[in-house]
Amino acid sequence: MKxxxxxxxxxxxxxxxxxxxxxxxxxVEAIGQxxxxxxxxxxxLSAEVRAAEENVEKxxxxxxxxxxxxxxxxxxxxxxxI
Amino acid sequence: MNLLEYxxxxxxxxxxKFMSPRPSDxxxxxxxxxxxxxxxxxxxxxxxxxxxxxxxxPETPTVNSVDQxxxxxxxxxxxxxxxxxxxxxxxxxxxxxxKFEKLAGASKELAIELFEKIRSKISIPDxxxxxxxxxxxxxxxSRLERVLSKKNxxxxxxxxxxxxxxxxxxxxQNARELLxxxxxxxxxxxxxxxxxxxxxxxxxxxxxxxxxxxxDAIRRKKEVYENSRDALVQKGVDRIAEQIRxxxxxxxxxxxxxxxxxxxxxxxxxGLEATKAKLDLAESSxxxxxxxxxxxxxKEALKKYKAEIKKDEKELNxxxxxxxxxxxxxxxxxxxxxxxxxxxxxxxxxxxLKTEPxxxxxxxxxxxxxxxxxxxxxxEISEPKRLITKSDRGMLDEPIRLWHSGxxxxxxxxxxxxxxxxxxxxxxxxxxxIDMLVDHWNKSKDLGLRxxxxxxxxxxxxxxxxxDLSDPAEGxxxxxxxxxxxxxxxxxxxxKDVRTYANEKQLVNGVRNFFKEINE
Numbered sequence: 001m002k003x004x005x006x007x008x009x010x011x012x013x014x015x016x017x018x019x020x021x022x023x024x025x026x027x028v029e030a031i032g033q034x035x036x037x038x039x040x041x042x043x044x045l046s047a048e049v050r051a052a053e054e055n056v057e058k059x060x061x062x063x064x065x066x067x068x069x070x071x072x073x074x075x076x077x078x079x080x081x082i
Numbered sequence: 083m084n085l086l087e088y089x090x091x092x093x094x095x096x097x098x099k100f101m102s103p104r105p106s107d108x109x110x111x112x113x114x115x116x117x118x119x120x121x122x123x124x125x126x127x128x129x130x131x132x133x134x135x136x137x138x139x140p141e142t143p144t145v146n147s148v149d150q151x152x153x154x155x156x157x158x159x160x161x162x163x164x165x166x167x168x169x170x171x172x173x174x175x176x177x178x179x180x181k182f183e184k185l186a187g188a189s190k191e192l193a194i195e196l197f198e199k200i201r202s203k204i205s206i207p208d209x210x211x212x213x214x215x216x217x218x219x220x221x222x223x224s225r226l227e228r229v230l231s232k233k234n235x236x237x238x239x240x241x242x243x244x245x246x247x248x249x250x251x252x253x254x255q256n257a258r259e260l261l262x263x264x265x266x267x268x269x270x271x272x273x274x275x276x277x278x279x280x281x282x283x284x285x286x287x288x289x290x291x292x293x294x295x296x297x298d299a300i301r302r303k304k305e306v307y308e309n310s311r312d313a314l315v316q317k318g319v320d321r322i323a324e325q326i327r328x329x330x331x332x333x334x335x336x337x338x339x340x341x342x343x344x345x346x347x348x349x350x351x352x353g354l355e356a357t358k359a360k361l362d363l364a365e366s367s368x369x370x371x372x373x374x375x376x377x378x379x380x381k382e383a384l385k386k387y388k389a390e391i392k393k394d395e396k397e398l399n400x401x402x403x404x405x406x407x408x409x410x411x412x413x414x415x416x417x418x419x420x421x422x423x424x425x426x427x428x429x430x431x432x433x434x435l436k437t438e439p440x441x442x443x444x445x446x447x448x449x450x451x452x453x454x455x456x457x458x459x460x461x462e463i464s465e466p467k468r469l470i471t472k473s474d475r476g477m478l479d480e481p482i483r484l485w486h487s488g489x490x491x492x493x494x495x496x497x498x499x500x501x502x503x504x505x506x507x508x509x510x511x512x513x514x515x516i517d518m519l520v521d522h523w524n525k526s527k528d529l530g531l532r533x534x535x536x537x538x539x540x541x542x543x544x545x546x547x548x549x550d551l552s553d554p555a556e557g558x559x560x561x562x563x564x565x566x567x568x569x570x571x572x573x574x575x576x577x578k579d580v581r582t583y584a585n586e587k588q589l590v591n592g593v594r595n596f597f598k599e600i601n602e
Contacts, residue, residue, distance in 0.1 A: 013364050013380070017387040020357040024394040027350035031343055031401050038339040038408055042415070045332040049415045052325040056422045059325070063318035063429070064209050065178055067311055071196075071213060072181040074307035075189045075221060 192221050206318075206425065210432045213311055219304070226300045229293055236290040240283060247279040315429055322426035329419050336412060343405050350398055358391055 185193055196212045212218075254272055258264060264272070365384055371377045 013361075013383060013387070016357065016360055016364075017383075017390065020353065020387075020394075021390060023353050024350065024397070027346060027353065028394075028397050028401070031346045031350065034339055034343050034346065035401065035404050035408065038336055038343065038405075041332065041336045041339060042408055042411055045329065045336060045412070045415050048329050048332055049418050052329055052422060053418060055325050056322050056425060059318055059321045060206060060425060063314055063321075064206065066314045067209060067213050069178050069181060070307055070310045070314065071218070072178065072185065072193060074218065074303055075192050076181070076185055077189055077225070 188221075192217070206429050206432065214432070218307075222300060222304050226297060229297045229300060233290060233293045233297065236286050236293060240286045240290065243279060243282050243286065247276070247283070250275060250279065315432055319426050319430045322422060322429070326419060326422055326426070329415075333412070333416060333419070336408075340405065340409065340412075343401075347398065347402060347405070350394075350401075354391060354394055354398065358388075361387055361391065 182190075182193055182197075196215060196217065254264075257268075361384060364380070368377055368380050368384075371380060
């Protein structure tokens with residue numbers, strides 16, 4: 001009985017180790033690939049954020065300029081007959 | 083020439099024009115008359131009335147004392163003025179500066195008064211004070227009042243002439259009844275006089291029509307300005323949103339990949355745990371081995387497999403670190419996105435402001451009151467019932483009320499019905515947190531946690547350096563400062579729940595750290 005048990009354990013152990021090694025390798029490869037994709041996505045995101053920051057600064061300046069301009073038109077009386 | 087010198091010169095010009103016609107007269111003069119008056123006020127002409135010429139009179143000592151100063155040439159003066167203006171504030175593009183330069187008289191004075199405090203700062207909140215300033219409405223109202231008062235004068239004159247004309251007609255009728263037919267010379271004189279009355283009336287009517295057109299133009303201008311200002315603010319909000327949108331979708335795409343990574347990591351981890359468990363089981367079964375050699379063989383095999391598992395665990399940790407590094411980088415990027423979003427929010431907040439008509443009742447209406455009156459509650463937290471008012475100045479013992487007093491859960495049935503229980507819970511937790519925080523802050527006199535009015539002003543000064551908090555007319559903008567501060571607190575505190583603090587000491591430390599973080 002003891003012998004039978006150890007034989008089963010020995011062959012099962014080898015199979016278990018082989019299966020685990022294969023599965024882990026698959027996991028590592030799959031995760032590595034998704035992480036690489038995520039990293040690429042993040043690079044694109046950084047570039048987009050940088051561009052957006054520049055654009056937002058430009059938008060802010062343009063908005064300021066347009067409203068300043070509207071304000072100066074408002075207080076100017078050059079278009080009135082007085 | 084610095085600002086003081088500029089103002090001094092402006093004052094001198096005003097003093098010099100003391101004997102000139104009143105501005106209201108000037109406004110309605112013909113171009114020729116204006117040119118004549120301008121020529122009389124020009125430095126070249128006043129130079130002729132210096133004591134040397136012997137033309138000065140005792141009535142105009144100020145004029146002479148000013149005119150005795152060396153006068154810069156027109157070009158120098160213009161350059162000096164330009165430099166002074168540039169030092170005072172900075173327009174974004176030359177076109178706007180050119181518009182400013184073209185302003186004349188009271189308009190330019192007003193522009194300088196409005197812009198000078200912001201100097202070279204270019205940001206939306208810096209500008210808000212100007213765009214929504216009640217001084218603008220006040221200025222336009224006074225201009226309208228001047229025009230309408232001129233219209234009244236013209237109407238009065240017209241009524242007087244009509245009365246005279248009527249009296250003239252009655253007298254002539256009376257003369258006809260008494261004398262029978264009028265002589266031809268009398269009839270000719272009557273005709274001439276009647277023509278004068280008619281011409282005067284026609285001339286007054288034409289002038290009144292012109293004044294009325296001006297009044298309409300002034301009224302329209304206010305509407306056009308407010309509409310274009312609000313539209314530009316909204317356009318700014320929309321344009322910033324356009325910039326943020328692709329970032330959002332990119333973040334989502336990234337996050338979905340990270341979710342996938344997390345799922346795979348979890349599978350990997352579970353698999354490793356299962357293998358480890360099986361190896362442990364196998365190790366415990368070694369006791370059942372019959373022979374020593376057999377035990378040794380198993381032990382060696384197990385050692386080898388466990389070493390491989392350890393290697394895989396290291397690999398798992400490496401992948402997790404890689405994942406966390408990416409998440410850190412994502413946080414940096416999303417913080418930048420949040421900063422842009424905050425700009426958009428601030429702009430949107432300004433778009434809700436309205437220039438109030440200048441009356442004693444509405445002069446102190448707060449931003450939140452304006453919003454409450456014009457639109458339903460849309461935020462998770464309703465706006466304060468009352469922000470700072472002039473009567474609050476100096477109430478250093480009740481600092482929190484400045485920005486807190488109205489924080490409450492929205493009570494409208496419609497908004498409650500539309501909220502999910504989770505959202506309500508979140509709102510309640512948030513409100514509870516802020517209430518607790520504020521309550522604690524108020525009670526913690528000796529803990530150095532309190533933000534009194536002086537500190538608030540200090541923060542306001544740092545964030546909005548152009549705000550003159552001692553000026554009563556700044557009350558409206560002071561509310562913006564308070565609102566800004568409150569929005570930071572609300573945003574930063576959004577996901578904190580002070581109920582998680584286990585005891586009083588933790589709460590105090592939590593609150594202290596929270597405000598330290600904000601102040602940084």
